[in-house]
Amino acid sequence: GTASVAVAGIFAALRITKNKLSDHKFVFQGAGEAAMGIAHLILMAMEKEGISREDAIKKIWMVDSKGLIVKGRSHLNHEKEVFAQDHPSVNSLEEVVQKVKPTAIIGVAAIAGAFTEKILKDMAAFNERPIVFALSNPTSKAECTAEQCYRLTEGRGIFASGSPFSKVTLPNGQTFFPGQGNNAYVFPGVALGVIACGVRHISDDIFLITAESIAAEVTEQNLAEGRLYPPLDSIREVSLKIAVKIVDWAYKHGLASWYPEPADKEAFVKRLVYSPDYDSFVIDDYRWPPAAMQTQDV
Template sequence: PAQGCHSKPGPARPVPLKKRGYDVTRNPHLNKGMAFTLEERLQLGIHGLIPPCFLSQDVQLLRIMRYYERQQSDLDKYIILMTLQDRNEKLFYRVLTSDVEKFMPIVYTPTVGLACQHYGLTFRRPRGLFITIHDKGHLATMLNSWPEDNIKAVVVTDGERILGLGDLGCYGMGIPVGKLALYTACGGVNPQQCLPVLLDVGTNNEELLRDPLYIGLKHQRVRGKAYDDLLDEFMQAVTDKFGINCLIQFEDFANANAFRLLNKYRNKYCMFNDDIQGRSHLNHEKEMFAQDHPEVNSLEEVVRLVKPTAIIGVAAIAGAFTEQILRDMASFHERPIIFALSNPTSKAECTAEKCYRVTEGRGIFASGSPFKSVTLEDGKTFIPGQGNNAYVFPGVALGVIAGGIRHIPDEIFLLTAEQIAQEVSEQHLSQGRLYPPLSTIRDVSLRIAIKVLDYAYKHNLASYYPEPKDKEAFVRSLVYTPDYDSFTLDSYTWPKEAMNVQTV
């Protein structure tokens, strides 16, 4: 039987449909595969284009799961799911929401990083909008090419800092696609209201420039005024086309641009960047916390001198937290905080097993990508917390869309963090969890969205009025469901006497 967090099946709502025939079976928003009823097949002109079999969505889920489990590698599993997304969108999200904890590491970190590295091989059909530096001056026209007009959320990257993998250029499109899949699977945002965008300004990755399978522009990255002009035009074109309330999330931009672009646009557009992190030099936001200190030669020496309460890894240097560092942290503090947040898993500063073993279970551990539970020699089992921003952005996005918020202040992220903390029980903490189980992420995102919506109306940030009296019911009404729609025509008759045929 299907498990999970999607709404219970009910009567399918009838949806008016202008498309007919072959186009219906090739449109992922409309296609139901063998779940089309005979009446729908006859009325839509697709009878004979589908095998003469009628399946429920539960059986379709079972078929996908059996095929999925036969795959040997995570990359093959990723390709299976992305192919399903291109074929039957409702079933794709039914699969994801049936077990978010199982599928999130496949459609997003860590597997999406591997998929981006091999994007030239895994590319099946275009998904999202590819905009290049050579299209400058024509971005409004390009946005008109997108088939959906009611876009509420855009995720955009220039591919320069994809996870911890560096400059992947046009191969970085897998990140906006995966991020928006989580908007829907974790937050309930309607996928037809989402647009993934890749801004291709070139790549400095010499390996890609030599790769005959590379799908992007083959020249060094364009920087300076031309780059900034492209971004300015893009932001203006998106808001002109989709409205000032359209949410724009910046994703995996290089550190040199991340803060700069955030500060440039945050008060003018509805935008945010959820993964700004450290760089090789201190940006001005961090200078107030810097202290003078004699130069040291290694991280181990820094830890011995500073005796920090917490160490946070975001530099994508695998194994940076050595056993010596972990032993020192355990000797300094009863409960040392060890956050190995670099993505994907191969770039993590240390593993969960290593942290718990060296600190004898006293380490408070979180990682950016998932690790399996760890059982120590004394029999105690720990479930590592995944410090992934997937707990944040789906709920924030749903709340922003629900209220038509035009600017996103930092306070929204603070109240989101507080809500996530409230979701963690004493039992979770005793298991080593710092975050609620991923299996509950849809419920967590819903409560975050309600908090964001409430905050927006209290602080005059919302633009949709009248203010909903029951905010929970209002947000729930916006949540996307993977249940199939009905495409049967609205059929009825008049009274017999009203249909009499007049004769001469």
């Protein structure tokens, strides 16, 4: 879920940077489960664009508590070895950003303030529109605040967070509404799609489809306001579209359980969507006003 919603934000950001995913270089602060999930989904998306897995891996750099993950470093587990780069050791995130010059930095290590003033200013110096995802929860553990990102990148940063942040207004009057990468965008639609057609195996492809579907629901107006995700109050519509995409994919790949295949997949999924609206079965009654029940002289 975290990987899917993070990659959805990246897909939306590509509409601002106006290039391909494989044109970007990512530095992760953190190399745990969340970082690996996001990185593997980015790899899948890059391969879908047509570049080799080997070339895609060269675009993903990871920093853990011991510094940059590089080939030859001791005590690397298998997951970390996949992303080990052929590069000299580098100890600090600031130095990694300076040397690698990424187009995007993604924080998932719950280290508050990890995206320092120097890092954010460097990102703005390297890139016209730097991508800054501070995805750690809670807010007190965020790598930087929305205000810090927008202020230090002079309003050019493309920001998303794992925790909610209030709108930010810069001295020049620019106002941004930071996007929150919330798993709530992912799970309702995935569950609906999987249940609708009885998907036999939930593969990573489903989460990539979900990321693409979420990003497609972000409007140009949303992007102009700094939002990389659709409004949460549209979650029912977003979930329906995710589910329809999953159902379509499942039938095309022979992974659905329910046959015959429905001709109108949207109608097929819609009939399973729960509605909280109920008909009222309470008997209507009427209370006579006391004055009307008094004896009257005619």
